[in-house]
Amino acid sequence: MSLIPDLSRRHFLAGTGLAALGVSVGAPFVHAQSLRPVSFRLNYVANAGHAPYYVGVKKGFYKEAGFDVAIAPGTGSNDTVKLVGAGNDMFGVAVADAVLVGRGRGVPVVSTAVLLQQSPNVLASLTAKNITKPEDLLGKKVGMSSRSTVFAFWKAFVKETKLDESKIQFSDLGATASSPVLIAGTIDATITLATNEIVALREDGVKLNTLDLGEYGVRSYGQTLFANDSLAKKDPALVHAFTRATLKAWEFTMANVPEAIAILKESVAETEVKKEIAKWAEITPRTKALKGDVAFGSQTAEGWASTYATFSSAGLIDTAFDPASIMAKPA
Secondary structure, X not given: OOXXXXXXXXXXXXXXXXXXXXXXXXXXXXXXXXXXXXXXXXXXXXXXHHHHHHHHHHOOHHHHOOEEEEEEOOOOHHHHHHHHHOOOOOEEEEEHHHHHHHHHOOOOEEEEEEOOOOOOEEEEEEHHHOOOOHHHHOOOEEEEOOOOHHHHHHHHHHHHHOOOHHHOEEEEOOOOOHHHHHHHOOOOEEEEEOOOHHHHHHHOOOOEEEEEHHHHOOOOOOEEEEEEHHHHHHOHHHHHXXXXXXXXXXXXXXXXHHHHHHHHHHHOOOOOHHHHHHHHHHHHHHHOOOOOOOXXXXXXXXXXXXXXXXXXXXXXXXXXXXXXXXXXOOO
């Protein structure tokens, strides 16, 4: 199996488009015997947002770049960051907050591209609770784990909306998944992923209201492609090529979602095609910035600084560092 992208200097940090990078869809394949093995770790069991990596394998985008990529499932973004930082895997995909928090704890990883310019975290509630604006949370019960990065989003949301937190009951769910507790009515609201849980629940007939945290001033990058820091320093050309090919696979997926999900199902038999296709209606818009025109895959020092501030203010960055240093240097 193969998976790996290839990104140019400007697309790598400032962003330009793939066409400007001279990416040719008809580029000749590299002979199989010259392919370099690459290990890539997902942040969870493969679902809609992971389809591009399987597309990269199936369509030969990674092969064109000279790679034979082994894709492995993950058990959460934090674990994926640790595995890549320890050198168990060369590359990984994870939410930006996990990459930042990991760096703050001394895990040697660097971001090579930002796949989602906007965090997919939203405040969710059953429509029966009639929570349609921040003030509706007063007198209600909000639940999530206080030990997760999702809690940082909650604290940032409270701060940005100037809510009186003393008038909101907080339930620490610990390791308990929030969706079943929400559906049961034990809590009135939680923060979860618009690109995954929200779509899945709605496809199952659950009626929900959501508040997009980004629209209330909570700024954070979403999914991030990242690499082991030592690898990025030792072989920046490899990292550059991997990133560029992955962005190419993502762009193909966004233009051909049904085909991409069909490819995913070939490798992940339990894929629910209708549900996974529906998730891309939430994923694709978040590849663009909330404001302004930003090239796909680009990352900036300012963007990382905003993301860093969200988690630093919640006390999740153990050791302070320059957020700009999390960006891999171009080849």
